Amino acid sequence: SDTYWDRDTVKLDKVIWSMVDDRNTDYQMFESNELDTAYVPAEMSEKLMGADEVKVFDQAGLYYYRFNVNKEPFQNEKIRKAFAMAVDQQEIVDYVTKNGEKPARGFVSPGIKGPNGKEFREEGGDLLKYDADEAKHLLEKGMKEENYEKLPAVTLTYSTKPEHKKMAEAIQQKLKSTLGVDVKLANMEWNTFLEEQKALKFQFSQSSFLADYADPINFLESFQTGNAMNRTGWSNSEYDELIKAAKNEADEEKRTELLHQAEELLFEGMPIIPIHFYNQVHLEKENVKGIVRHPVGYIELKWAEKTS
Numbered sequence: 294s295d296t297y298w299d300r301d302t303v304k305l306d307k308v309i310w311s312m313v314d315d316r317n318t319d320y321q322m323f324e325s326n327e328l329d330t331a332y333v334p335a336e337m338s339e340k341l342m343g344a345d346e347v348k349v350f351d352q353a354g355l356y357y358y359r360f361n362v363n364k365e366p367f368q369n370e371k372i373r374k375a376f377a378m379a380v381d382q383q384e385i386v387d388y389v390t391k392n393g394e395k396p397a398r399g400f401v402s403p404g405i406k407g408p409n410g411k412e413f414r415e416e417g418g419d420l421l422k423y424d425a426d427e428a429k430h431l432l433e434k435g436m437k438e439e440n441y442e443k444l445p446a447v448t449l450t451y452s453t454k455p456e457h458k459k460m461a462e463a464i465q466q467k468l469k470s471t472l473g474v475d476v477k478l479a480n481m482e483w484n485t486f487l488e489e490q491k492a493l494k495f496q497f498s499q500s501s502f503l504a505d506y507a508d509p510i511n512f513l514e515s516f517q518t519g520n521a522m523n524r525t526g527w528s529n530s531e532y533d534e535l536i537k538a539a540k541n542e543a544d545e546e547k548r549t550e551l552l553h554q555a556e557e558l559l560f561e562g563m564p565i566i567p568i569h570f571y572n573q574v575h576l577e578k579e580n581v582k583g584i585v586r587h588p589v590g591y592i593e594l595k596w597a598e599k600t601s
Contacts, residue, residue, distance in 0.1 A: 304597065311327075311328060317334050319334075323576050326578075330578070330581060331575070333576055338392045342393055346577060347575070347576060348575050349575075350404075350573045351395075351571075351572060352573045353402045353503065353504035353571075354501065354503035354571040355397045355501065355567055355570045355571060356397070356460070356499075356501050356567075356571070357500050357567045358449070358497060358498065358499055358568065359495075359498055359525045360497055360525060360527075360563075360564050360566075361493055362527045363493060363526040364496045366439065366441065366444055368439075369435040369438060370435075370563060371434050372439075372444075373562075375428045375432035375435060375472060376474075376566060377565075378424045378425075378427055379423075379467060379468055380423065380468075381423040382569060384423075384467075385460070385569060386569050388463075389463045390460075392572070392574060394569040394572050395569065396569055396570075397569050397570050398422065399417050399418070399421070400420075400556055400559060401413050401512045401556060402512070403415070405504075405508070416553065417556055421560055421567065425471045428471055429471070432474075447496060448478070449461055449464065449477070450486070450499070451480050452483045452487075452499060453480045453482055453486075457480070458478075460499070461480075491524055500565075501571075502515065502522075507589045509549075510539055513552060516564070517533050517536050518533050525564035527564035529558060532562075535554050538551050539551040539555065580600045581598075581599050582597070582599075
């Protein structure tokens with residue numbers, strides 16, 4: 294449009310969108326030069342990763358596990374921390390998911406910038422680290438606190454899908470090799486799984502979160518006492534206050550600081566084990582440049598160009 298305020302930036306005359314609902318068809322159309330950009334089908338990701346035409350972008354959300362702090366042995370903070378520190382996120386993205394994801398050592402995703410232009414995740418740093426020795430040490434301490442001779446039986450529940458099963462098995466194996474704990478696995482169809490998780494029926498279960506909007510508060514408000522997204526039974530009045538204060542804070546710097554404090558508190562309580570952040574993996578022809586894909590779902594083509 295001639296009236297657009299920044300029309301000198303725009304390089305494209307037109308954009309053609311194709312509505313393709315199958316990722317394999319999408320990929321075939323890309324291969325036969327009918328499309329300039331496409332999704333990578335899941336079964337092709339390992340083969341295509343690292344190719345020049347593959348571009349990886351952050352997506353606001355993550356895969357994680359929830360503890361139920363009302364069920365033994367996860368009423369004990371040290372035992373929760375032991376389990377969390379026994380999991381090696383890097384190993385999982387390298388050998389299990391293999392899709393170029395970033396390991397999650399916080400809850401707020403990369404790609405979400407604050408008012409100062411800095412990424413919240415970068416500023417917050419790693420709030421969890423894989424440490425087998427410390428994990429063993431914490432498990433012993435936690436068991437002493439609870440007077441456990443033997444750890445109560447632990448069951449990890451996941452929803453029925455091959456990728457969730459694969460992940461649960463990797464976690465099971467890691468907890469066995471690091472802590473010597475035998476974790477049973479149970480699976481359930483998605484709808485039942487969701488209802489039971491919301492009703493706090495599980496002891497330890499698979500989870501995921503996708504942000505609705507690009508703001509750290511969208512991630513962190515989930516763990517307020519009584520929030521429908523919480524599903525861990527974890528409750529911390531100081532945390533609730535920090536979230537409430539952040540919602541009422543007009544000074545952006547102060548607000549960001551309150552949210553960093555809240556995230557740190559979440560990791561002191563450790564009602565979760567984060568695994569990996571989500572990403573978006575796209576194919577783009579090598580003569581296509583400047584497509585901007587935001588962490589929360591939308592795409593900007595203002596700077597996009599295609600050379601012949």
